[in-house]
Amino acid sequence: MHRRPREVRGSAQVPEKEAVVTPSEALGSMTNAWGPGRMVAAIIGIAVLLAASFAFFALRYREEHSLMSIRATGIPASVPTSTANLMLLSPVPSRPAPNFTLIDQYGHRRSLASFKGRSVVLEFMDSHCTDICPIVSQEFVDAYHDLGNNASRVVFVAVNVNLEHASVADVQTFSRNHGLDNIPSWYFFTGSSSTLKNVWRDYGVEVAAQNPNPDIVHSSIVYFIDPHGHERYLASPMDDHTSNGSAYLPTGPLTTWGEGIALIASSFRR
Secondary structure (H helix, E strand, C coil): CCCCCCCCCCCCCCCCCCCCCCCHHHHHHHHHHCHHHHHHHHHHHHHHHHHHHHHHHHHHHHEEEHHCCCCCCCCCCCCCCCHHCCCCCCCEEECCCCEEEEEECCEEEEEHHHCCCEEEEEEECCCCCCHHHHHHHHHHHHHHHHHHHHHHEEEEEECCCCHHCHHHHHHHHHHHCCCCHHHHCCCEECCCCHHHHHHHHHHCCEECCCCCCCCCCCCEEEEEECCCCCEEEEEEEEEEECCCCEEECHHHHHHHHHHHHHHHHHCCCC
């Protein structure tokens, strides 16, 4: 914090008036000391330095600004470039998504293959998470509403990454607490440790837990699977944290994420 100097009051003596040197006098003094040639060279050097600095910052601004308009090849035309960049959306080779059979939040056993004919938005969530998973949950809820008439064509799926909270009751409670059970096509899958680990491996998801209480550290990836059961796109969810460590995402990016999920999921042809 900058502070103004304190004023001196009372009987302090007034300092003698300082001599004022004009710019022309200062320039004349420098010319006499350095000589005309050195003076001209110094002025030219300063001008070149200022011009170089301006060019550098102008180039940096242009590069940073242009990055926002770069569009990866293969992104659906319906998805704005700014949205694709926010989501770090990336096309992947079209290949069959690894199938799995797990138990959903209602205790029903289902396979990923049973959703063929509809688009699948797949995430990996911690059933005990208080960090990024609730944010992704809200994005799923927003995406469901943004889909409108296309909602029946899209399935939202999560696979549990918390082996300490892996019961049907755990995934059901999480679904209810975050409004996901209001999505008719929402499935939060869980299962045995060995089965879950196999699914994590097949989708390249890393999971680490120091103890049962904190949030699980895990890869946060959204897979977009087309109605033919093929992987098509990947996106990387994000969040920020307040000074006390609480996770959040501003309203603008949160809304954009929901819109982006809906646009991508509805872009597939049957």
